[in-house]
Amino acid sequence: MASDTIDPRQPSFGLALVPVILTLMVLGVQLFYFDDFTPHIPLAIGLAITSLVGLYLGHDWRNMEEGIFRVINVSLPSVSILIVVGMIVGVWIASGTVPTLIYYGLKILSPSIFLAAAMIMCAVVSVSLGTSWGTVGTIGLALMGIGAGFDVPVYWTAGAVVSGAFFGDKISPLSDTTNLAPAVTGVDLFDHIRNMFPTTIPSMLIALVIYIWAGYALIGQSEVSFERIESITGALDASFVISPWMLLPAILVLLLAILKQPPIPSLFAGVVTGAITAMIAQGASLHDTFTFANSGYAIDTGVAEIDSLLNRGGIQSMMWTISLILIALGFGGALERTRCLQAIIDKILSKVHSFSGVQTAAIATSTATNLVAGDPYLSIALPGRMYSPVYRGMRRSTLNLSRAIEEGGTLVSPLIPWNAGGAFVITALGLGIVEGNYENLLYIPLAFACWLSPIIGIFYAWTGFFSPMASDEQRRDWREHDRAVTDLSGYGYDDPFEGLEPPVEPAR
Numbered sequence: 001m002a003s004d005t006i007d008p009r010q011p012s013f014g015l016a017l018v019p020v021i022l023t024l025m026v027l028g029v030q031l032f033y034f035d036d037f038t039p040h041i042p043l044a045i046g047l048a049i050t051s052l053v054g055l056y057l058g059h060d061w062r063n064m065e066e067g068i069f070r071v072i073n074v075s076l077p078s079v080s081i082l083i084v085v086g087m088i089v090g091v092w093i094a095s096g097t098v099p100t101l102i103y104y105g106l107k108i109l110s111p112s113i114f115l116a117a118a119m120i121m122c123a124v125v126s127v128s129l130g131t132s133w134g135t136v137g138t139i140g141l142a143l144m145g146i147g148a149g150f151d152v153p154v155y156w157t158a159g160a161v162v163s164g165a166f167f168g169d170k171i172s173p174l175s176d177t178t179n180l181a182p183a184v185t186g187v188d189l190f191d192h193i194r195n196m197f198p199t200t201i202p203s204m205l206i207a208l209v210i211y212i213w214a215g216y217a218l219i220g221q222s223e224v225s226f227e228r229i230e231s232i233t234g235a236l237d238a239s240f241v242i243s244p245w246m247l248l249p250a251i252l253v254l255l256l257a258i259l260k261q262p263p264i265p266s267l268f269a270g271v272v273t274g275a276i277t278a279m280i281a282q283g284a285s286l287h288d289t290f291t292f293a294n295s296g297y298a299i300d301t302g303v304a305e306i307d308s309l310l311n312r313g314g315i316q317s318m319m320w321t322i323s324l325i326l327i328a329l330g331f332g333g334a335l336e337r338t339r340c341l342q343a344i345i346d347k348i349l350s351k352v353h354s355f356s357g358v359q360t361a362a363i364a365t366s367t368a369t370n371l372v373a374g375d376p377y378l379s380i381a382l383p384g385r386m387y388s389p390v391y392r393g394m395r396r397s398t399l400n401l402s403r404a405i406e407e408g409g410t411l412v413s414p415l416i417p418w419n420a421g422g423a424f425v426i427t428a429l430g431l432g433i434v435e436g437n438y439e440n441l442l443y444i445p446l447a448f449a450c451w452l453s454p455i456i457g458i459f460y461a462w463t464g465f466f467s468p469m470a471s472d473e474q475r476r477d478w479r480e481h482d483r484a485v486t487d488l489s490g491y492g493y494d495d496p497f498e499g500l501e502p503p504v505e506p507a508r
Contacts, residue, residue: 008058008338015057016343019050019335020372027418038434039418043327043374050334057338067337068330071378077176077264079325082318082424084267085137089428090292090313091274092138096246096282099236099310101142102149106229111150115211118143118157119164119449123204125254126168131175131263132414132421135165137428138250138270144429145306149232152218155439158429159446162414163207166421167449170410171196177380177410184384185398185405186483187474195399196406198466203452210448235303241281249274312430320434321427325420328374335373336382345386353491355394359461362387362401363454366408376413376421380405392478393486395496397468400461407454415444415451475500 023046030042047068054064092098109117121143126135140161147157169175171193182192236242249270256266275289284292296314301307335341348361362383369379384405391398413421417433426433431440445451460466470478478485479497489495 008054008063011053011057011338011340011343013343013347015053016340019046019053019338019340020344022046022049023331023372035436039374040324040327043324043331043418047327047331047334050331050338050340053340054334054338059338064334064337068333071333071336071375072326072329079322080264081131081133081267082322082325083315084264084271085134085428086296086313086315086318087271087293088134088267088274088313089137089141089317090294090296091271091278091289092249093297093310093313094282094284094289094292095249095274095277096240096242097249097274097277098138098142098145099240100242100244100246101139101250102145103233103236103242105142105146106149106233109146109150111152112215113212114147114150114152115156115160115215116208118147118160119204119207119211122161122164123168124164126165127172131267132165132169133424133428134263134267135168136161136425138253140165140429141312145232145310149229153442154429154431155442156214156218156446158425158431158440158443159448160211161429162425162443162447163204163211163449166411166414166447167200167204167453170406171200177376177406180377180380181384181402181406181409184381185388185402186477186481187397187399187402191399192402195466195468196403198460199403199407199453199456202456203449206452207448231303232306235301235306239299239301239306243281246277246281249277318427321420321423324374324418324423328418328420329378332369332373332375332378336378341369341373341382342386345383349387349390353488355396355400355467356461358387358390358394359400359404359467360458362404363408363457366405367412367454370409370412370416370419374416374419376409376419379409379413383408389484389486390488392470392483392496393488394493395470395475397470397474400467404457407457411450411453415447417441417444470496472500 023042026045027039027042030036030039051061051064055061089098122135122139125139126132143161144154144157147154170178172178178193179189182189185192240246252273253266253270256269257263271293275293278284278289278292279286292314294315296312296317298311299307301310345365348365349358352358352361365383365387366379369382370376373379384401387401388398391401413419414425416422417426425431425443426440431437431443433440475496477483479500485496
């Protein structure tokens, strides 16, 4: 076959930038000139431009197609979670689970500490579930309703939800991204989690203080409209059976997470339990529950806040996001297969040789990959593979790298609207960006924990704090497993294997 005989050329740095720059230009025209927040076609055009560059370099279409679909295939578990979360949202509203959470939240939570409580709740649930997306689509949705009842701006609530959900995901051993980062850098999962605490804890504490301050500044100094809260809780009470028993679907999912069951079957168990609850407690028919799971829930309570919040969910509500993810992943796969991203990274590495510079570059590369390719998995896997030999050549533990790519990959993902993470947040929380509610994009700077962590990580890189050297055990592991090591002796770095005892010869 032709794909077996071709020997594609490596792109130059300038050529590698062409598809990236042209795609960003088309994306800018769509978003800012046409004022149309639908990035699908610009990213599809970017995929086509990258494919033309690949043909010019000597790739044939079959070769590029293989690269495109390989990256898409890696993301299918997350797409599956999206589908199940869409079902959960529709069914949990119909079952009364989400309305009950909103009802009790308005009755129990203090408005002034609501934002701080929202962040903590999402962090705890996300650690338990191992999925930020599942947390945003369930607990996050309920918190949006509670925030609306307290008259908290939508973007403040969304910022707190995103901060907690994605930080919980970052340190959960059940999370796919938390497992991916140590896998591509060759470190132990729990060592990786422990090494993220120095950036995770300070950024969460800073965010917590800001949310407490904002709660008192936004609500504590003004009159809370208890009449409005009463109208919302009254409408919920009139439209649904409100009872602690309605929380059983959520409790079941949390219990399965604590028992470390896989996220997709655990979430689907929540769908089934929610459907049964909807039929028994709320009087829905079996066909109704099928409709809610596929097309979402629909209700007219007469209270605008409740109707706008509860008229959502279903698999079909996720199709906009899923189609965006598939196109963005295809674009990222084409960039990887044509080695355009590698050419850009190689250029960076040719200019940066200090640990602080490389650590900063790793965070920036993960962030840029998120920005351009729209895929959090590629933003972790590609820099992780590319930078690992450089860290070994510096005798630096690749734990530094695994933390860097989580900060630039996992945490930045929800802050980019056309990224898989950002698109999901916008859809699941009903921020209405597509409808022109662009002010709700303010959730991005208000998701403090997500962008503070990379900044703290860069600070550590330049000060030397929490930036471990490789241990003798790690260096022996590199040698025994023949890990790739970049020769940096020309820049003053010692042989990473110097000082280790000779390898033991196998017995004959």
